[in-house]
Amino acid sequence: MTGGELQRYLHEHIPLSKAMGAEVVELLPESVTLSAPLAPNINHRATVFGGSAAALGMLAAWSLLHARLRTARAASGSAPVRLVVQRSEIHYERPIPGDFRARARLADPGDWERFLAMLERRGRARIAVDVVLESNGEACALMSGEFVASRLDP
Numbered sequence: 001m002t003g004g005e006l007q008r009y010l011h012e013h014i015p016l017s018k019a020m021g022a023e024v025v026e027l028l029p030e031s032v033t034l035s036a037p038l039a040p041n042i043n044h045r046a047t048v049f050g051g052s053a054a055a056l057g058m059l060a061a062w063s064l065l066h067a068r069l070r071t072a073r074a075a076s077g078s079a080p081v082r083l084v085v086q087r088s089e090i091h092y093e094r095p096i097p098g099d100f101r102a103r104a105r106l107a108d109p110g111d112w113e114r115f116l117a118m119l120e121r122r123g124r125a126r127i128a129v130d131v132v133l134e135s136n137g138e139a140c141a142l143m144s145g146e147f148v149a150s151r152l153d154p
Contacts, residue, residue, distance in 0.1 A: 001067050003027040009066075010059060017059055020052060024063070025101060029071075032064040033103045041100075048096035053133050057143035058088060060104035061129040065147055072116055081119065081149045086126065088145035100135040107144065115149075123151040 003024040011018040021040050026033040034056055041052035065083055073080065106112060107128035118125035131143040 001027070001070050006032075006063055006067060010063065014059065016055060020055060022056060022059055027063075027067060029068070030109065031103055031105045032060050032067065033101055034060045034063065035099065035101045038098050038100070045095065048098075048100055048135070050090075050092065053092070053096055053100065053102075053141055054088070054090050054143065056100065056102040057090060057104070057131040057133055057141070058085060058145065060102035061085075061088075061131050061143070061145050062147065064104040064106070064129060065127065065149070068112070069149060078120065078151070080152045082152055083147055083149050086146045086148045088143060090141055090143040092141045094138070094140050096133065096135045096140045098135050100133055100140070102131050102133050102143075104129050104131045106130075119149055119151060123153070125149050 006027055007024040010022060019040060021037045023035050025035045036056050038048060041048050043049040069081055107130045111127055115125045115127040126146055126148050128146050132139050133141040
């Protein structure tokens with residue numbers, strides 16, 4: 001999957017991403033970075049609306065897992081999965097004053113193989129993702145989340 005393919009997928013299947021102006025900046029095996037402009041995400045204080053920051057963070061975390069699962073399924077020929085958030089938490093360190101980015105990484109990269117093994121064995125697995133939200137090169141918020149993947153058997 002390329003960054004362009006991921007962006008098209010998000011805009012087609014998660015309309016909020018298009019309304020926010022979310023763009024895929026970088027898609028790597030270990031991280032996904034999305035960006036969004038201030039204008040469609042502005043609040044009454046001329047900073048980013050907290051819900052928009054949380055949404056971009058969630059989109060980045062979900063995108064990381066979606067892309068990694070697609071790669072893993074392509075390599076193994078395994079069944080498709082449904083990926084949903086189970087829990088998320090965000091801590092705002094400071095207002096987000098302008099265009100912003102969300103960079104997602106696995107909370108513990110060593111968990112990936114265990115996650116895939118559990119998904120294969122039990123048809124369901126859980127994994128944690130951490131996200132840093134930045135603006136003007138400064139971290140403004142930290143987000144963590146747990147996601148659950150469930151195998152969709154034919």
